Amino acid sequence: MPNLFKIERGNKSYQEQSLLSRQPSKQVLHDLNFTLEQGESVALVGASGSGKSTLCRIMLGLETFNEGHVYFKGQSLSGLSRKQLNGFRRSVQMVFQDSISAVNPRLTVADIINEPLQYLLHLKPKKRKERIDELLIQVGLTPSDGLKKAGQMSGGMLQRVCIARALACEPEIIALDESLSSLDLILQQQLIQLLREIQQKQGTTYLFVTHDLRLVQLFCQRALVMDNGRIVEDTTVTPNMEWQSKMGKALQAAVLPVRPSQLEHDSPAMTV
Amino acid sequence: MMIFSIKKHQDNKNSWRSAIPNLGVIISITVLAFMMFCALFAHWLSPYDPSEINLLNKLMPMSAEHWLGTDHLGRDMLSRLLHATSISLGAVFITLLLMLAIGISVGGFAGFIGGRIDQGIMRICDVFMTFPTVVFALFMVAVLGTGLTNVIIAIAVTHWAWYARLTRSLVINIRHSDYLRAARLSGVPPIRRFFRHVLPSVFVQLIVLATMDIGHVMLHISGLSFLGLGVQSPTPEWGVMINDARQFVWTQPALLVWPGLCIFLNVMAFNLLGDALRDKLDPNLSH
Amino acid sequence: MSLSINNLSVFLPTGQTIVDNISLTVNRGEIVALVGASGSGKSVAVTATLGLLTRGLRMTGNIFLDNKPIDYTHARGKRIACIIQNPASAFNPVYTMKQHAIETLKAVGLPHDINSIYDAMKDAGLEDLERVLHLYSFQMSGGMLQRMMLALALMSKADYLIADEPTTDLDLIVQSHILQRLKHIAHDRKLGILLVTHDLGVVAKLADRVAVMSQGKLVDECNVMQLFDQPQSEAAKKLLNAHYAMYATDINSQSAKASVTLDNESKETTKELFSA
Numbered sequence: 001m002p003n004l005f006k007i008e009r010g011n012k013s014y015q016e017q018s019l020l021s022r023q024p025s026k027q028v029l030h031d032l033n034f035t036l037e038q039g040e041s042v043a044l045v046g047a048s049g050s051g052k053s054t055l056c057r058i059m060l061g062l063e064t065f066n067e068g069h070v071y072f073k074g075q076s077l078s079g080l081s082r083k084q085l086n087g088f089r090r091s092v093q094m095v096f097q098d099s100i101s102a103v104n105p106r107l108t109v110a111d112i113i114n115e116p117l118q119y120l121l122h123l124k125p126k127k128r129k130e131r132i133d134e135l136l137i138q139v140g141l142t143p144s145d146g147l148k149k150a151g152q153m154s155g156g157m158l159q160r161v162c163i164a165r166a167l168a169c170e171p172e173i174i175a176l177d178e179s180l181s182s183l184d185l186i187l188q189q190q191l192i193q194l195l196r197e198i199q200q201k202q203g204t205t206y207l208f209v210t211h212d213l214r215l216v217q218l219f220c221q222r223a224l225v226m227d228n229g230r231i232v233e234d235t236t237v238t239p240n241m242e243w244q245s246k247m248g249k250a251l252q253a254a255v256l257p258v259r260p261s262q263l264e265h266d267s268p269a270m271t272v
Numbered sequence: 273m274m275i276f277s278i279k280k281h282q283d284n285k286n287s288w289r290s291a292i293p294n295l296g297v298i299i300s301i302t303v304l305a306f307m308m309f310c311a312l313f314a315h316w317l318s319p320y321d322p323s324e325i326n327l328l329n330k331l332m333p334m335s336a337e338h339w340l341g342t343d344h345l346g347r348d349m350l351s352r353l354l355h356a357t358s359i360s361l362g363a364v365f366i367t368l369l370l371m372l373a374i375g376i377s378v379g380g381f382a383g384f385i386g387g388r389i390d391q392g393i394m395r396i397c398d399v400f401m402t403f404p405t406v407v408f409a410l411f412m413v414a415v416l417g418t419g420l421t422n423v424i425i426a427i428a429v430t431h432w433a434w435y436a437r438l439t440r441s442l443v444i445n446i447r448h449s450d451y452l453r454a455a456r457l458s459g460v461p462p463i464r465r466f467f468r469h470v471l472p473s474v475f476v477q478l479i480v481l482a483t484m485d486i487g488h489v490m491l492h493i494s495g496l497s498f499l500g501l502g503v504q505s506p507t508p509e510w511g512v513m514i515n516d517a518r519q520f521v522w523t524q525p526a527l528l529v530w531p532g533l534c535i536f537l538n539v540m541a542f543n544l545l546g547d548a549l550r551d552k553l554d555p556n557l558s559h
Numbered sequence: 560m561s562l563s564i565n566n567l568s569v570f571l572p573t574g575q576t577i578v579d580n581i582s583l584t585v586n587r588g589e590i591v592a593l594v595g596a597s598g599s600g601k602s603v604a605v606t607a608t609l610g611l612l613t614r615g616l617r618m619t620g621n622i623f624l625d626n627k628p629i630d631y632t633h634a635r636g637k638r639i640a641c642i643i644q645n646p647a648s649a650f651n652p653v654y655t656m657k658q659h660a661i662e663t664l665k666a667v668g669l670p671h672d673i674n675s676i677y678d679a680m681k682d683a684g685l686e687d688l689e690r691v692l693h694l695y696s697f698q699m700s701g702g703m704l705q706r707m708m709l710a711l712a713l714m715s716k717a718d719y720l721i722a723d724e725p726t727t728d729l730d731l732i733v734q735s736h737i738l739q740r741l742k743h744i745a746h747d748r749k750l751g752i753l754l755v756t757h758d759l760g761v762v763a764k765l766a767d768r769v770a771v772m773s774q775g776k777l778v779d780e781c782n783v784m785q786l787f788d789q790p791q792s793e794a795a796k797k798l799l800n801a802h803y804a805m806y807a808t809d810i811n812s813q814s815a816k817a818s819v820t821l822d823n824e825s826k827e828t829t830k831e832l833f834s835a
Contacts, residue, residue: 048700048730062453086459094457102450104469119459156597165458182727184597184757189801211730214805254735256760258806260783 003071004173004205005036005059010068012054012229028054029229032068036207038172041199043208043216043237046226046247055226056177056209060094061085090120093166094175098182099158105151109136109161112150116168135164139194156187163191167198175207180215192218213255225251300544303537311358318351323506331524343513343527344520347506353530356508360538363420364490368482370428371489375435376478382436383443384466394440397433405430405492406499413501420493420509423502427492431485435478442474484546487539494535510535560625561586562639562719562751567620569600569607578604580620581777583770587718588749590742592766592783594756594798600775601755605723608753609635624719637667640712644724646704650696656707657692660714667715676714682748683710684740702733709740719751720744726761738764759802763787771795 010032015025028051036042044052057063059070061077070077072088080088093116096102103112110132117128133143139160150158159179166174176195180188192215198204199219206219216223216237225233225248233245243252310317319339326346334341340349382393409426416422446452446469455465494511496502503509505516510531517527562585569578578600585591595601607618622629624638635641643649650659660676669675680688683706696704705725712720722741726734742765745752756762762769762783769786771779773794779786790796 047732048702057453060457062456089457089459094454096450096454098450102454104451104455106472115455115458115460119461154597162454165454168458185759185798185801185805186596186757189804192804211732213731218805250732254731256731256735256758257763258760258803259787260763260766262784 003035004038004073006069006071006074007032007034007059008069008071009033010055010058010065010070012051012058012063012065027229029058029065032231034224034231034234039203039205040222041206041208041220043210043220043223044226045210045213045216045223045251047211047251049228050226050247051229052209052226053177056094056175056207059207060092060175061088086120089116090169091172092175093169093171093173094177095159095162095166095179097178099155099162099179102162103150103158105149107150108146109141109148109150109153110146112161113146113165113168116165120169131168135167138167138198139164140190156183156191159183159187159191160194163194163198170202171204173205173207175209177209178211181210181212195219211251213251296544297548300541300548303541304545307357307361307538307541310354311361314354314358318348318354320348320351322347322351322355322508324348331520331527333524333526340530341524341526343516344524349527349530352508352513353510353534356510356513356531357534359420359503359507359509360490360493360534363424363493364486367424367427367489367493368486370424371432371435371485372478372482374428374432376439376474378432379436379439380443380474383440383447386444390440394437397436400430400433401437403430406496409496409501418501418504420497420503420507423493423496426496427489431489435482438481439474439478442477443470446470446473480546480550483542483549486542486546490535490539490542560718560751562753563623563626564604564608565621565623567604567607567622568618569603569612570617570619572615572617577616577775578607578618579775581770581772583753583777583780585719585751585753587751588745589767590745590752590754590765592754592756592762592769593772594759594762594769595772595794596798597757598774599772599794601772602723604772605721605753605755609639609641609721611635636663636715636717638717639719639721640715640717641721641723642705642708642712642725644727646701646708646728647696649708650704652696655693655695656699659707659711660692663711663714669714669716676710679713680707680710682713682740682744683707684736685710701729702737705729705733705737706740709737709744713744713748717750719753721753721755723755724757725754727756727758734761741765757798759787759798760805771798 010029011027012029013025013027015023032055044055046052054063058065061070064070064078072092075084077088110129113132113135114128117123117131123131132146136143136146141157141160141164145153145157150161153161162179163174180191183191195206196219199206208215208220210216217239220237223233223235223237224231225235225243225245227245227247233243233248235241235244235248243249324347326342329338329342329346330344332338332342332346338348338350340353342348343352378393378397382390405427408430409423412422412426412429452465452469455469460468493502494509494514497509497511498515499511500515503512505512513531514528517524517531520527564581564583567578567581568576570576581604583591583593593601593605603612603616606612607616607620608622612618629638654662657676661671664671664676676692677688680691685691685703685706691699691703691707699707709725720741725741726737729737738761741752741754744750754761754765766783769779769781769783770777771786771792771794773792778792779790779795781791786795787799790799
């Protein structure tokens with residue numbers, strides 16, 4: 001059985017465009033090689049600028065490597081026909097970091113969730129309506145919320161809508177690109193609860209792109225640590241684990257403490 | 273214990289400030305509706321034929337027969353103004369349409385395509401943006417002759433580049449937005465993405481700017497006609513009418529005042545409308 | 560020596576109350592955290608303290624600085640500095656950092672002394688100071704901008720600092736550095752810091768005292784150890800539950816030390832989360 005995802009010699013650089021001169025290019029991803037198996041939830045961790053979001057977008061087919069390949073279930077993502085691409089999109093979906101900019105503010109919530117149902121599943125209008133209501137309830141909203149305009153909703157509610165949109169085709173993998181970090185703690189916890197339920201009911205695996213190691217501990221079996229566009233550590237996630245790479249250690253040290261330390265004037269002892 | 277008494281001050285400020293845009297919208301819409309009505313029904317509303325010359329009746333003041341008097345050739349002012357309204361407003365809208373059509377297509381294409389072609393198109397825009405309108409109009413007239421068409425072309429040619437630039441940057445912003453990526457992930461095909469997600473917000477912002485530009489365009493058309501480069505007598509047009517009336521400024525100033533007033537009211541109405549639209553539609557400004 | 564907010568209330572133009580009669584004191588040298596879920600009114604309370612309420616909002620109550628009533632034109636920026644959530648929006652894109660620093664010093668009435676600028680920047684955790692002073696805001700990362708904003712606040716030699724969710728948009732490593740700097744600054748420079756946050760991890764790391772807001776009211780105010788060990792209000796308990804739920808592995812060892820009384824419902828939730 002082929003791996004779910006296989007990345008081979010992936011390189012990505014960005015180049016500023018100019019009419020007459022050649023601008024220097026900036027390489028953001030260097031020689032990436034790894035595979036992901038079915039059923040394992042994986043975290044891509046790293047500080048900002050490490051390239052993890054870019055890698056995530058490339059794996060979702062939104063951007064491409066300059067050199068190298070991405071294979072999904074043995075098939076390369078470049079040169080897919082429209083039909084094959086739709087099949088890929090049905091299996092792999094994404095929730096973005098900022099829910100407010102991830103939706104067209106002029107559309108209603110129902111319109112937003114309708115798009116994948118219409119273009120990826122080609123469902124009939126009546127079936128679509130039923131599925132939209134089903135999805136809204138699943139993420140903790142109500143069918144009447146479907147009529148609201150996206151521009152009028154709060155960030156927390158919109159993130160639920162985005163999760164509903166990602167769930168529409170019952171994908172195998174959902175990528176979450178720092179999707180929880182801009183929400184307040186209580187909202188984060190509610191969404192974590194929701195994601196857990198989805199995982200239990202549908203067996204969905206997650207690709208967590210994050211810098212928060214607490215989330216990694218909560219959801220993932222495996223973590224890929226990225227630093228300056230390279231993968232510096234590929235490890236299984238265990239409770240109370242010791243990270244090997246410099247970046248891993250730095251992220252671990254940066255995790256906020258569970259409780260205040262007893263010592264008042266020194267730097268707080270790192271707990272988790 | 274001090275209690276802050278900014279309460280009263282703020283309340284007054286609020287009501288004063290929020291009254292202004294509403295008043296502006298009401299005035300502008302009233303004026304514009306009236307002007308559109310005149311423009312559309314000029315033919316039926318005019319009591320006389322605007323080019324009917326009657327030298328016996330020349331330079332008459334306001335009277336029961338000629339509500340706004342007559343000009344130096346005995347033509348009825350009211351009829352001339354009504355027809356001028358339709359010509360001026362018509363010309364303005366055609367010019368605007370032309371500017372937007374060229375600007376959106378070129379700018380939208382550049383924004384979508386990116387890369388060297390985008391850069392090349394922007395340099396061409398730079399060139400067009402440096403042309404001063406009046407000079408270019410003189411050039412057009414010298415080459416192609418006078419007439420409203422040439423004036424419209426001259427204005428469109430010197431103004432489209434602003435819209436192209438704006439469209440391009442709006443398209444580029446949207447291209448990198450997450451919701452367009454999300455639409456791709458949802459399987460929405462490219463053309464549909466363009467019309468459903470990209471065009472609406474681009475269009476709205478452009479319309480607001482275009483509305484504010486209408487006054488500017490109107491002044492150009494009237495100005496160029498005043499200079500003799502655009503509409504020619506006897507066709508009624510506000511700028512032409514002002515030019516014709518110059519020699520009578522001391523004897524019959526009304527001849528200057530009416531067309532001038534028309535230009536003033538229209539430009540003001542469009543500017544107020546543009547302001548109101550911008551306040552209402554620009555998401556950055558809303559609280 | 561303290562900043563005292565007394566009976567502060569903020570009202571919408573419709574008359575609805577968004578902040579309901581809160582009173583809070585921040586002493587120099589201590590860090591007070593103002594926590595609450597989003598919508599609790601904590602950001603509004605803080606903008607009211609700085610006299611920066613949006614048009615249409617009305618406030619009552621008074622602010623005392625060192626036992627004297629405040630005059631905003633003399634206090635804001637000079638006696639009370641502030642740093643905000645989105646650092647990029649705090650800078651004028653056409654000015655360099657040096658120009659911002661000079662403007663800050665001028666506004667406060669301090670002489671343009673390059674050493675005090677360097678000192679403030681070092682305290683804020685910046686390096687390569689000469690180079691940074693010549694940068695524009697769009698050339699700097701979020702973390703650098705936040706540190707620069709902190710440096711500007713320090714330059715003004717204000718005695719109090721209000722920090723409104725200063726690290727929410729930053730990655731954890733940068734966040735950790737900045738919070739560390741805030742702690743040192745409070746202790747070394749004897750600055751009184753009012754820190755608004757929704758993240759109890761930040762509170763655990765930094766705060767000496769905590770005030771909890773819920774739906775516009777101040778529902779709890781206590782020492783930080785007390786908040787984590789014996790939270791009194793429902794709002795505090797809810798926040799703590801959400802906070803503990805993020806730490807999958809340590810809940811058993813940590814809560815054994817603490818005696819947080821989770822009500823039955825949240826005990827179930829927590830159990831469920833960790834058994835999967």
